[in-house]
Amino acid sequence: MPLLEVKNLRVEFPTRRGTLTAVDDVSFHIDPGEVLGVVGESGAGKSITGAAIIRLIEPPGRIAGGQVILNGRRIDNIPLDEMRHVRGKQIGAIFQDPLTTLNPLYSIGRQLVETMQTHLALSDREARARAIRWLEEVGIPGAAQRVDAYPHQFSGGMRQRVVIALALCAEPNLVIADEPTTALDVSIQAQVIALLKRLCREHGTAIMLVTHDMGVIAETADRVAVMYAGRIAEIGPVRDVVKHARHPYTEGLMGSIPALTHKVARLTQIEGAMPRLTDIPPGCAFHPRCPKVFERCRVERPDLMPTDGPNLAACWLHAPARGAREVGHAA
């Protein structure tokens, strides 16, 4: 049984000029201990998907349809005070900016203790000892002395380590990490990613890793979902998505990333930009930018469908009847 199942999730934001659909009919699952990467450009809906799972969408935004099932139990319709016990205990969260996650007025020790005592039956002394152990585990030097320090006394990389400790301290089965390393320098980013990976492997925690950085995904994720204009364009094992993309958007995206290992004269260029939520084109949302567009794409919206590889792609090129001759173009 998958740990998390998201079925036909739809998130809407009512505005004065009509309803915007930020996440549109998104389905995927995460197995226990698995790392699912979710990539996409700004506005693709990847962060909103993560926020919807833990019910942290700011009103007037709302989940307008679909189901979120954690350990066989629906969590998208339970009361919010019940949801508070799911958050932290079953799903931990790590956000981009550690300064906004940590309370500046409380020492990091107090924040860890409070989180653990909310979800686990621990005495004050046990909780404090465990807080120190967590700080040691995430690599804070001198944890026993620094447990009473405040967030501003730590550097950015150290703060993100504290946030990781905070997300994992109640021993959740799933961590949603939304751009956990984007605010950090590369050398610190590598340390934090390695730490997150190691801890989740040791504790058997699954990760939903939301990021725009394909490099981080390629090194960390088992499977990856590529999002475009509120929908999943392609999903599959990370190696297949990176090396043998089946969706023209994924293919263009991979080609547009400059490589470290070789130099090309020109980067692949996807013309135009992702549509705004107010004017998503009919048919496939990618069709105005797609180099392989044909008639069907303009009128009919593709759902995720099997390809010749292990990936699923939302692209008519892979439709069994009419797109068959095109299949394999990316292999």
Added chain:
Amino acid sequence: MPPDATAIVQAKALVEVEDLARDFDVSKPWLYRVLQGDRKRILKAVAGVSFDIPRGTTLSLVGESGCGKTTVARLVVGLYPPSRGRIRFDGVDMAGLASRAEAESLRKRINMIFQDPYASLNPRWRVRDIIAEPIRAFRLLTDEKAIQERVAELLTQVKLSPKDGEKYPHEFSGGQRQRISIARALSSTPEFLVCDEPTSALDVSVQAQILNLMKDLQAEMGLTYLFISHNLAVVRHMSDRIGVMYLGRIVELAPGETLFATPRHPYTRMLLDAIPDLDMTGRARTPVGGEVPSPIDPPPGCAFHPRCPLANARCRAEVPQLRPVADAQVACHAVEEGRTA
């Protein structure tokens, strides 16, 4: 700077920077200092940087936050006066310009593109006025019709429509705004562009569009770029030569191919190893520990020594200078002594 390191300065360099340094006074206010007995605190953002950029080529400076790369960019365009050192543009010392007219004639040959396309365009001006500003400021054209024709030509050059000139910046996406910034930078027909993280705020597919555009423009107009970025892959794509900065100094300066094929400085090696790359799916790596120290109180000797696996007593005491190694220049005692293996 020892003479042997500057000996390779090519005669035809458009931009020559010599021992450039910039300090910032970050002390508390005077009264606090007197009452609390604090000393002045000086942040050495750039501590003696030398390089030259031959005409029509791209030199990139790469490094992590706080290494001084943006300060170098701002010094080179003259947004900050240097605390020490010299910048020569086409053989003329930028500090020694006597008259205003002289300074202006030099300045219009240099322009800058900034990182944040949301902050660098005036939201209350129409795009055509934003682009025309350098033309008007330098009085390159005076006839209004000629100015508008030039603006239309610039918009076409950056792959926007001449009709976009009527709009305001908020009507454009991040990538389009960066095209407007580029059009503005090109409007004074400069020879030298300083680009400070021009694509860091953009999505990758848009970044590819802007990088391709910048390369096309360079090929068309023979532009010389000083390119500042924290992204090594972007830097590799854009540059002829690359300088790696750490705490206010260049630790390695080498042609792009050399730097990636045979990185010599331990910091460069660490950086290259730390970057997650698409080609390395599944590869385990050993991240180097430690963080960049504070530039207010940098470690003595080589600033990298607390994180360096090769550090010895000399590294802790003596600041290494850039020395030529093959076609690169490296500031490292271990490299000089052949301890890198």
